[in-house]
Amino acid sequence: MKHRTLAAVLATALAAPLTAAAAPAPGLTPLEISPDGRSFTAGGAPFLWLADTAWGLLASGDPAEVEHYLDVRAAQGFTVVQTAVPAGGDWARVDTAVAEAAERGLRVAITPAQPDPGLGPFLGERYGDRVVWVLGDGSGDDAPEWSAVADGIAAAAEPDPLMTFAPGPGGSSSDAVGAVEWLSFGQFRSGPCSAVGDLVARLRSRPPVRPVLDAQPSYEDAPACAGPGRTEAVDVRRSAYADVFAGAAGHTYGHHAAWADDPAVRAAALVDEGATQMAHLRALTDSRSARTPAPRLLTEGTAGVLRGPDHLMAHAPAGEGFALDTTGLPGDALRAWWFDPRTGEPVDAGSVQRSGSTPFFPPVTGPEDAELDWVLVIDDVAAGLAPPGRQ
Template identity: 75%
Template sequence: MKHRTLAAVLAAALAAPLTAAAAPDPGPPPLRVAPDGRSFTAGGAPFLWLGDTAWGLLATADPAEVRRYLDVRAAQGFTVVQTAVPDGGDWSRVDAAVAEAARRGLHVAVTPALPAAADAASLGRFLGARYGDRVVWVLGDGTDDDAATWSALGEGIAAGAVDDPLMTFEPGPGRSSADVVGDAAWLSFALVRGDACEDAVDRVGGMLARPFLDARPAQEDAPACAGSGSATTALDVRRSAYADVFAGAAGHTYGHHDAWAPDAAVRAAALVDEGAMQMAHLRALTDSRGARTPAPELLADGTAGVLRAPDHLMAHVPAGEGIALDTTALPGEALHGWWFDPRTGVPTDAGTVPRSPSASFFPPVTGPDDAGLDWVLVVDDAAAGLAPPGNQ
């Protein structure tokens, strides 16, 4: 494992005694689809889906480990944990996990086990009545099989819930949720999947008239797709996360290959691996800048994902190479630039930016060791008085 950042933030969570949580907390406000139809809100405020795939969370019989996991992920800035209920699972464990997550300001996205077709509607009504909008439902198993049964379950959840819970469907490779369940009334947002080892967000996402997320992005320390025998790195998962957000996705779901490995020491190390720690910087960046509209037309040269807002734009440069942007899209007499380091969350002042249909920018690469690393360029209307990126 490589050197970790955010150590001071996590020290209390990792060292805290594993005791039962205190009095119930109302938790975070429920998630809603934003008025723009492309993102989420919580309590009316913009919300970045920064998830983690916690598949073993409801299978472990150790409540202390559940609390430890949630403590660390909350300290790392995650906003959602995604998990699955084992076949024949105990719903009281779901209750406990949802309550513990809420105390830490985390939302829980749950995939239930597939019920028998005859039981789907009644199970859905039970789940809707039990959880309301406190849970996000991720239906499907990624095969496109039993779509009618999953749809009946979704319809039942919608019918049983007094409030309007968010729901989605995980499709098979190369498809989106809407390809399988159509424009179902219960489908709140879409998941998209590429073929094996392909990121489909850039290809598919722009065609969807609803919020969307990548169903299965690369996991840290998982076998690499290139066939080289190496595993995916922090750079790989970081590029995937920023590529999702800069293509207009409502967020990103991180995962680690060993997060729920049989060995407890392996699980503990995976929980604080480099890529997981760096997800906090993506949240800090998006908390400090509201650009969410993809603007590939502003990329005049090079490779980058570009987002724009009325008073600023951002470009994620995946491999440390120069780019050119059309900065005339921004208002104001003066423009100011920053380079944001997604490894550390530290912004570097890039000074005055020219107003040009093809303004050139070069990341602050210092030598061969960081020549292929990614950076984020932020260009602000200086009159807007925005704080440095990553700062509120």
């Protein structure tokens, strides 16, 4: 089976003739950087970057398949489609895809084929701030040439669109281009067997303050990072929650067979278990605003911890118990929930007593559940919040 990777798509892509063209009709509210510089907003509301890497989308010659893909990803809760410019540079096709995605509430992040002279002003004039630009071919090379493209986009677009640089394996945007003004948010590539939370924390610590994203984690159904076998839903799910609970502005999902040559394989990949479960992460973050990492509240065990104004959340990646310092949480009474990342269902865990090290144990119904991840949510009862994952 042949799979279309980013490198394969870009290797066959050709730059379009850079002729003047009318910009596509306005779509969704453009994305902006949040006031604290750590995440995204859309129309002033918090926005979770939950992207799918659809590298072959714009090269597809079947409009019905493109529409079906967008329908499914929108229904699964994705918010961004990340793709590459099509072979031959058919910008009318790009216009259509951007408009079709916008109709379904999806933003589009696009990687141009190559840093041709004049490309930046062309893209800036044509798309304004309606597209997010992910510059570079994923090798980490040619950063100066892509910086020139970015400067051209920024000069021609009004207002400025969001832009980033696609880093090479094991690298980050900041490593490649430095603290350039046009870099709206930073990316890194975790890949398989990486300590994702540590990578997020490391990039967040680098000035200037900007959102951080994992550009290419381990894909679903990809070769396992150690030993035989393939990655499964639990692997991509743990990676996604590790990103968000370490303070990333979202997560980028991918499936190894999403753009295989066989249409039946592509169709099955589109609804694989891990992709479907991304909707639960979206529902959880829509129901709770916690985005600030609070690792100091973890007093024992392993968990990523986020704190909000009237609640906190902790993700236990392997179903093991852990302990939290609950003394500083607001309110007279605290209520806990367990949120199941596999089903999106909340489980009432009752009241919580304050202490410097309160133990918590995920609900385990049998041996097959012993290593599965769970999310603990603790709310100030007076805040009147709905169960996690519910509006």
